[in-house]
Amino acid sequence: MRMLTFAGRNTKEILRDPLNLAFGLGFPLVLIFLLSAIQANIPVKLFEIQHLAPGITVFGLSFMTLFSATIIAKDRGSSLLQRLYTTPLTPPDFILGYTLPIIPIAVAQCAVCYIAAIILGLEITAGILYAILFIIPVSVFYIALGLLCGSVFTDKQVGGICGALLTNLSAWLSGVWFDLDLVGGAFQKIAYALPFVHAVEMERAILAGNFTGIFPHLWWVLGYAAAALVLAVLLFLRQMKKQ
Amino acid sequence: MDAIRIEGLTKKYKDVVAVDNLSLTVKSGELFSLLGVNGAGKTTTIKMLSCLTVPTSGDAFLQGKSIKADTAAVKSLIAVSPQETAVAPGLSVRENLALMCGVHGFSKEKREKKTTELSEMLGLNEVLNKKAGKLSGGWQRRLSIAMALISEPKILFLDEPTLGLDVLARSDLWDIIRALKGNVTIILTTHYMEEAEALSDRIAIMKDGRLLICDTADKIKETAGTDNFEQAFVRIVKGVAK
Numbered sequence: 001m002r003m004l005t006f007a008g009r010n011t012k013e014i015l016r017d018p019l020n021l022a023f024g025l026g027f028p029l030v031l032i033f034l035l036s037a038i039q040a041n042i043p044v045k046l047f048e049i050q051h052l053a054p055g056i057t058v059f060g061l062s063f064m065t066l067f068s069a070t071i072i073a074k075d076r077g078s079s080l081l082q083r084l085y086t087t088p089l090t091p092p093d094f095i096l097g098y099t100l101p102i103i104p105i106a107v108a109q110c111a112v113c114y115i116a117a118i119i120l121g122l123e124i125t126a127g128i129l130y131a132i133l134f135i136i137p138v139s140v141f142y143i144a145l146g147l148l149c150g151s152v153f154t155d156k157q158v159g160g161i162c163g164a165l166l167t168n169l170s171a172w173l174s175g176v177w178f179d180l181d182l183v184g185g186a187f188q189k190i191a192y193a194l195p196f197v198h199a200v201e202m203e204r205a206i207l208a209g210n211f212t213g214i215f216p217h218l219w220w221v222l223g224y225a226a227a228a229l230v231l232a233v234l235l236f237l238r239q240m241k242k243q
Numbered sequence: 244m245d246a247i248r249i250e251g252l253t254k255k256y257k258d259v260v261a262v263d264n265l266s267l268t269v270k271s272g273e274l275f276s277l278l279g280v281n282g283a284g285k286t287t288t289i290k291m292l293s294c295l296t297v298p299t300s301g302d303a304f305l306q307g308k309s310i311k312a313d314t315a316a317v318k319s320l321i322a323v324s325p326q327e328t329a330v331a332p333g334l335s336v337r338e339n340l341a342l343m344c345g346v347h348g349f350s351k352e353k354r355e356k357k358t359t360e361l362s363e364m365l366g367l368n369e370v371l372n373k374k375a376g377k378l379s380g381g382w383q384r385r386l387s388i389a390m391a392l393i394s395e396p397k398i399l400f401l402d403e404p405t406l407g408l409d410v411l412a413r414s415d416l417w418d419i420i421r422a423l424k425g426n427v428t429i430i431l432t433t434h435y436m437e438e439a440e441a442l443s444d445r446i447a448i449m450k451d452g453r454l455l456i457c458d459t460a461d462k463i464k465e466t467a468g469t470d471n472f473e474q475a476f477v478r479i480v481k482g483v484a485k
Binding site: 001002004005006008009012013016017074077078079080082083084085086087088089241 | 293294295297315318319321322323324325326327328329330331332333334338341342343345346347348390391394
């Protein structure tokens with residue numbers, strides 16, 4: 001009950017910020033429509049809607065990192081967290097209270113992207129529902145990354161690190177915008193050692209109904225999500241103790 | 244009865260001693276001020292008493308409950324209004340109050356009762372549906388104190404509650420603090436000498452983490468050999484009191 005009150009507050013804070021809606025929902029939609037328009041004029045296999053849509057849904061999650069990092073960093077800066085630390089809320093209440101409200105937002109963002117993709121010609125299949133379902137572990141990774149950054153950086157630093165650096169990393173190393181095979185070498189190895197490209201390839205496989213193709217990508221995503229969550233919890237507890 | 248008993252409380256950060264062997268008592272219902280220049284250890288003391296920071300050594304007992312051994316019981320007795328306004332900016336005033344009721348596990352009926360009661364007490368009715376982030380500093384401070392009072396604390400920590408406020412907003416807040424006197428034990432930190440003198444039953448002056456003096460404003464002036472409280476503070480901190 002206490003945790004749900006806190007989670008409800010976090011949902012309201014995120015959804016009432018018009019910039020959050022503009023970037024979180026608007027930007028991925030703009031990308032889908034823009035890249036589809038390019039695809040219509042200069043056909044590129046990578047930008048065919050069945051390849052593009054899963055990539056955009058994963059890329060869009062980098063805004064979930066920004067949401068969670070910003071709200072935590074702001075709460076730390078304004079001392080709201082300090083006030084709440086003197087209430088009966090426990091550490092799990094804080095961590096769940098920051099994490100849970102963003103999962104439905106991530107799922108909604110993913111669903112809206114697929115609706116846009118259907119308008120642009122994506123065939124309606126059960127794979128879309130599974131792709132939306134499997135976005136949850138990916139979103140946990142991105143949200144945990146936000147929890148981690150918000151526990152360490154100020155709200156101004158978070159804007160630069162999560163808003164610029166992470167979105168770029170997530171874009172370059174995911175294979176959404178260009179084929180990683182074309183670059184090859186160390187860049188490709190680094191990309192495949194990180195979860196972004198695995199998340200995209202997992203989503204593409206699910207959408208295509210190729211369920212055996214989700215492995216080993218799912219393990220990479222789950223592994224990184226678990227590691228990011230553990231690290232985020234440790235750093236959150238550390239800053240809590242540092243109060 | 245003592246609301247707070249502090250025994251040899253010390254906090255060290257690596258080589259820096261933020262609070263050095265502090266011992267004092269605060270009576271129930273008393274308004275007790277902590278004064279000192281920046282870095283004197285006031286905020287660290289409040290953080291230790293409110294279980295936000297673990298002491299390096301020593302202990303303090305709030306209504307007999309140890310801040311080291313019984314933090315859950317201490318947290319149920321206290322509330323803190325931090326230096327910054329510490330409100331949820333995207334929520335309305337009403338929603339901020341409801342948030343505090345919710346995290347304290349109040350029922351819907353109690354939530355509505357407390358919101359009405361505190362809105363009236365702190366004159367928040369006219370801004371109840373406005374977003375907290377859009378309010379002026381004075382209104383945000385009022386809301387901050389209302390949020391602290393939601394849990395009906397026995398001990399209230401006010402960390403520089405009038406910092407940055409204009410004269411009128413400060414005067415309004417003084418009236419609110421005066422109205423609370425006697426019902427709640429209040430620990431106030433401030434940089435404003437006239438505030439401490441006007442509101443406090445007793446005042447402790449700290450420097451470099453140490454307690455220099457703890458007495459009524461009149462006795463402190465008498466000790467320093469001056470009629471002016473600010474002058475008395477300066478003399479005591481500089482170590483030139485009689």
